[in-house]
Amino acid sequence: MSDVSDWWRTAIIDMEPGRITFRGRPVQELIGNVSFVEMIWLMVRPDPPAAGQAALLEAALVAAVDHGPQAPSIAAARMAATCGIGLNNAMATGLNMLGDVHGGAGQQAVELYHRADTAETPLGEVLEDWIAEHGPILPGFGHRFHMPADPRAPRLLDLVDRAAAQGVCDGRFARIGRDIEAEIARRKARPVPMNIDGATAVIFAELGFAPPLARGLFCLSRSVGILAHAWEQTQQGGRNKGPTPPGYRWTYDGPPEG
Amino acid sequence: MSDVSDWWRTAIIDMEPGRITFRGRPVQELIGNVSFVEMIWLMVRPDPPAAGQAALLEAALVAAVDHGPQAPSIAAARMAATCGIGLNNAMATGLNMLGDVHGGAGQQAVELYHRADTAETPLGEVLEDWIAEHGPILPGFGHRFHMPADPRAPRLLDLVDRAAAQGVCDGRFARIGRDIEAEIARRKARPVPMNIDGATAVIFAELGFAPPLARGLFCLSRSVGILAHAWEQTQQGGRNKGPTPPGYRWTYDGPPEG
Amino acid sequence: MSDVSDWWRTAIIDMEPGRITFRGRPVQELIGNVSFVEMIWLMVRPDPPAAGQAALLEAALVAAVDHGPQAPSIAAARMAATCGIGLNNAMATGLNMLGDVHGGAGQQAVELYHRADTAETPLGEVLEDWIAEHGPILPGFGHRFHMPADPRAPRLLDLVDRAAAQGVCDGRFARIGRDIEAEIARRKARPVPMNIDGATAVIFAELGFAPPLARGLFCLSRSVGILAHAWEQTQQGGRNKGPTPPGYRWTYDGPPEG
């Protein structure tokens, strides 16, 4: 050890020639014995998943893989695939876009649930405070496309309920999510149902993942769709494919030529 | 349908308000019923995995998640995590680096195996032709760190052998990989064992994935390590963390001041 | 025009076959007649630069091109150049890292100056409020390496003073910057001189650029260094170059093998 080898420090991986361990477990014992989802868990946090926990995480990861070529991340990855860069670069292009607005709702919803969980004030006040700080869009609720409801959310909540019944998790955050849904409906006088981000956030919160990992795990999940679309576009071909058919161009609203 | 809706075209996902299907299968039936690895498969190719195939893919995905902070992709993701960007941006930074040299060996190995599989000349000639075209480093064999052997490769090959014994795959590419290993040892008069890229390439080839998907699937796998390290670094803190302790700086070899 | 061509809207560029205008000016009249810096100005804001303004912007752009391979963005670009990706991808890798911490100080300093400019309270209170909101590091002042002083800042301020004397700008933000410097020195009982970010922020504020453009223009400037280092590394060669010499590895601080 020296100040140089000490500059990078990790509890994730150890290595010597011919030996690799992840959190103390030899790689050759993990391969073929743990699932990919259990491996993801092992990598991002020190405590191993109990029975049933990995299954919940798996459901969240399956649910969020893709939302189609209208999503800016998917469109960008498809365009990138026609620009003469590697598949990894096309994937990075799409992944880079999963920012606070496009990929952050799950993280924000976990934060909102945590706040509701520890608040000593009524839920209505918690929501009002949140809106005062962050604006009127409550993360995890409502969908501009899937109306009346996002088909992924009830299915995910159903799995949480079953897991809670079996003691895999305590169901506290599923309850909080539903309470928020009910509170919004009361205020808006119309349903604003929980969406995929709200439902996966319930799972991440039930499983004890820190809020930023809700973003990170979503990124892993959506990377699957990004890869699938980039690869499909590669097979379709095209060169420098723009966002709309070339005949439409764009609208210029600047000063006239002169 | 119009020229505009037709501009983006996909066989992966269909959507209407309240309905999402992946390759024709409703999302709510996939959630909780298919594994994350099966979902990955479903997204990147149209034919569903037969029994045992998903398990082989899972082993490959588990094996390649990380190789530690000396890998440029991991180091970059850790540095990125100290620069004030989102976790998705830090992940994209690392992923972007998995190019031909850092992330391409699996893809190249699948191409080499395919060539050996269809060649009408002896394997020695196939390798010579490859080297004449691509240079002396044969993708998938040898490791500058793991000597004498990469612990991941024999374990993965063992799983392929078992799968072949059960008829999950035919074992043709495992044989080709081992033949190449033997041929190199004969030529070099010392062992240059198959590494992780050579072994995962055997799996990808056995499962019928196109060579570029060997890169894409490796990227999915390594994204797990990239996320884990970016998140660990986030928790460790630091601001603008450079590659070496600041006291060392770098060596300037340009013209003197003047 | 249609809802499709109207979906993308810009005042920057107009095009027809054989004709391109930027903010109404034909491209062939710009080429050879405006400097690159004037073109940058024309692209990011509608009002053209008055005499002397472009020169100030030019000084800021020249000053910030590079800070060496210890900067994470430069190190990452150099590592990327050894990973088998395009020069554009290596540049994107470095640029991606210029986030709030690594590339945001200029933007934050402009915001701080604006606040000081419009505040009705004494400067000391402005700084205290800022620190209460953002923490103890005041953007644009102090440098962990360049002590006692950053050689770029006084030179840039000198140019601003001369420009103000000629009526190019009014010198208000140079005064604010110096007042902040004096106020910090008073409080800390030692000098914490203005750095490159504080000085370029004075220029950006004097020239009327919105705070986010301080980040954007810095990114343009630093892209030069990122390109230069990525290209130099390409010429030096190397494959998968990690952050430190491979002999050092890293320190593992996780659970023991078992």
Place this chain on the structure above:
Amino acid sequence: MSDVSDWWRTAIIDMEPGRITFRGRPVQELIGNVSFVEMIWLMVRPDPPAAGQAALLEAALVAAVDHGPQAPSIAAARMAATCGIGLNNAMATGLNMLGDVHGGAGQQAVELYHRADTAETPLGEVLEDWIAEHGPILPGFGHRFHMPADPRAPRLLDLVDRAAAQGVCDGRFARIGRDIEAEIARRKARPVPMNIDGATAVIFAELGFAPPLARGLFCLSRSVGILAHAWEQTQQGGRNKGPTPPGYRWTYDGPPEG
């Protein structure tokens, strides 16, 4: 010096506390005395520009800043600006796309010119060989939108002619470019005029830049447009802006639901 400080090595920048030099020149003497374009030159190659050379480079950099929101890089940067990531991340997203197909034509054209310059066979054979290796699209000639001609190319060539008349460059590559243009016209029996990439490649070749720098310098130039559009989109607002108006969605051509 040690193996660690020697791990990163550069002739570009040297530093001590309070001192920064670029290729031996103190930063404070460069600021305000060299243009941004001269600074770019200084950073990417060791020999300083002679009089007139920087002006030619400047013309090339001005010419290539933008080609509008139909370009995938610009569209991606605009979409990115609505996803909640930093301006630097939005810029990186666009820049990442300037690969072999979208950003590589200038580099390829320089390579083609070099080959024509040193060939001992007639130009027709050089072109045939190139096409046999790379396919029918000759880099730097023809434009799918600007017909009959790209307005930037003749203006740039005109500047090269004037510079050659003044001895700034020898005009050899302008001649080669025009010869190729004439040869293509003869073969196709219709004009396929030189485009922006062919014309900037003439400049880069006349100035002695290595082919990969043609890509790198184009990336610097186009970064200006990418920034301008990302910033304009930021001001326009929008959340998760997709490629086409949401009403159009996409065409699904996969298996029916079932």
